[in-house]
Amino acid sequence: MTLLRSGSATDTGLVRSVNQDLAVETGTLFAVADGMGGHAGGEVAARLAVDTLTIAFGARPTGAGLSEAITEANQVVFEHSLDNPDLRGMGTTMTAAALVNEDGRDVIALVNVGDSRSYRFHEGVLTQITVDHSLAEEMVRTGEISQTEAAVHPHRHILTRALGVADDVVVDLWRIQPTRGDRLLLCSDGLTNELDDMQIAEVLRTVPDPQVAADLLVRAARTHGGSDNITVVVVDVILDDADDAVDEEDEVAGAPAMAAVAAVAPDFRTSADDPADVAPEEDEAVEVLERPEPLRPSWRDRWRARRKAKRVARGRRLITVRTVLFVVILAAIAYGAFYAVRWYDTNAYYVQANNNELMIYHGRIGGGVLYKPVEVERTGVTTADVPPYTVAQLITGVQEDSLKAAQSYVAGLVATQHLSVCTQTPTAPGCSTTGLFVPPATGAVTTTTKAP
Numbered sequence: 001m002t003l004l005r006s007g008s009a010t011d012t013g014l015v016r017s018v019n020q021d022l023a024v025e026t027g028t029l030f031a032v033a034d035g036m037g038g039h040a041g042g043e044v045a046a047r048l049a050v051d052t053l054t055i056a057f058g059a060r061p062t063g064a065g066l067s068e069a070i071t072e073a074n075q076v077v078f079e080h081s082l083d084n085p086d087l088r089g090m091g092t093t094m095t096a097a098a099l100v101n102e103d104g105r106d107v108i109a110l111v112n113v114g115d116s117r118s119y120r121f122h123e124g125v126l127t128q129i130t131v132d133h134s135l136a137e138e139m140v141r142t143g144e145i146s147q148t149e150a151a152v153h154p155h156r157h158i159l160t161r162a163l164g165v166a167d168d169v170v171v172d173l174w175r176i177q178p179t180r181g182d183r184l185l186l187c188s189d190g191l192t193n194e195l196d197d198m199q200i201a202e203v204l205r206t207v208p209d210p211q212v213a214a215d216l217l218v219r220a221a222r223t224h225g226g227s228d229n230i231t232v233v234v235v236d237v238i239l240d241d242a243d244d245a246v247d248e249e250d251e252v253a254g255a256p257a258m259a260a261v262a263a264v265a266p267d268f269r270t271s272a273d274d275p276a277d278v279a280p281e282e283d284e285a286v287e288v289l290e291r292p293e294p295l296r297p298s299w300r301d302r303w304r305a306r307r308k309a310k311r312v313a314r315g316r317r318l319i320t321v322r323t324v325l326f327v328v329i330l331a332a333i334a335y336g337a338f339y340a341v342r343w344y345d346t347n348a349y350y351v352q353a354n355n356n357e358l359m360i361y362h363g364r365i366g367g368g369v370l371y372k373p374v375e376v377e378r379t380g381v382t383t384a385d386v387p388p389y390t391v392a393q394l395i396t397g398v399q400e401d402s403l404k405a406a407q408s409y410v411a412g413l414v415a416t417q418h419l420s421v422c423t424q425t426p427t428a429p430g431c432s433t434t435g436l437f438v439p440p441a442t443g444a445v446t447t448t449t450k451a452p
């Protein structure tokens with residue numbers, strides 16, 4: 001007879017505002033689900049998945065039944081997603097372990113979809129059983145990157161498999177012989193993102209109580225950053241089939257069983273300083289009865305995952321096409337505004353009296369925003385040559401649209417004054433003796449001193 005004891009803990013972490021992880025912990029079924037998707041999609045997906053898993057496995061508590069329960073959970077989440085547009089795209093990871101009896105023998109069946117993980121801690125050695133269904137792990141398998149590079153790869157969180165994102169899912173299934181003293185660790189990536197295998201093994205090695213160990217692992221992940229939701233389930237094998245033969249008369253249960261594991265835990269190897277002890281390598285002592293090679297994701301799944309990864313990468317790029325377009329439009333507006341103001345400043349001339357001589361300037365009276373007026377013509381006309389009532393205005397300046405208009409204005413003033421003088425004194429110099437008005441020549445002194 002196999003007897004298990006477990007503990008679990010979950011925490012939102014220090015960055016996320018909601019916890020989309022869920023843990024399942026019954027006498028024989030244990031699971032971790034890490035939901036994903038906006039608009040509460042992750043929470044809904046995880047909840048639907050664990051509820052379906054629990055009910056479906058309860059109806060058929062075998063290894064195959066556990067695998068089918070995951071498949072059923074996938075369908076439930078996927079259909080719920082189709083029926084609720086707000087929840088489109090939601091999904092969840094799921095790793096689950098269950099104590100089942102097959103052919104009269106106790107076995108721990110273990111299933112996985114996604115990047116939550118299951119580990120076995122056997123004789124002081126921590127071994128990852130599940131294989132992450134992530135793009136980075138795919139790249140490791142195809143030899144594109146190393147395992148070390150995968151641990152920090154930007155695509156390590158892009159999943160190639162998850163529950164609820166398609167109408168079918170491939171489920172990895174293992175069968176493990178339960179051995180007294182072994183521990184199983186099920187966790188979401190919130191734990192493994194923050195702690196390495198050595199740190200996890202150290203806790204499992206030194207903390208015998210599974211609940212205390214689970215609490216401590218979650219707390220440690222928080223301390224190391226807590227960038228994601230953290231969920232941990234620790235399952236201890238406190239009696240196995242072999243114990244029945246050794247102690248058939250002992251009615252093992254409850255308190256005696258606890259005492260048994262308390263006696264086992266201190267005996268775990270204490271060579272924590274030796275990295276080889278926690279290296280996730282295949283150990284002959286690990287009785288993995290069945291470990292099918294996980295199927296490669298279909299070309300469509302890989303294409304979708306890569307496209308998603310590119311989208312994510314684009315979103316994280318600081319300089320995007322949208323940013324460039326924005327800057328170009330902003331520059332065009334600024335350029336246009338600059339030339340509009342400059343055009344306004346320069347598309348004008350004015351006449352102004354300077355030292356009693358009428359001068360023509362290019363620009364705006366008083367100066368424009370972007371253009372300082374420049375003198376373009378000395379007319380040679382003095383304030384004595386124009387009507388006296390215009391002098392005050394000429395001292396301030398008279399604006400005209402063009403150089404020609406400014407010259408005409410000056411000529412007009414001279415003509416008006418000349419007519420006035422000849423009307424009052426026909427014999428004055430320059431007045432016509434025939435009575436006809438003869439316009440005086442203007443611009444006698446025309447010098448362009450500065451180019452506009």
Ligand code: MG
Binds near residue numbers: 188189190228
């Ligand atoms: Mg997570």
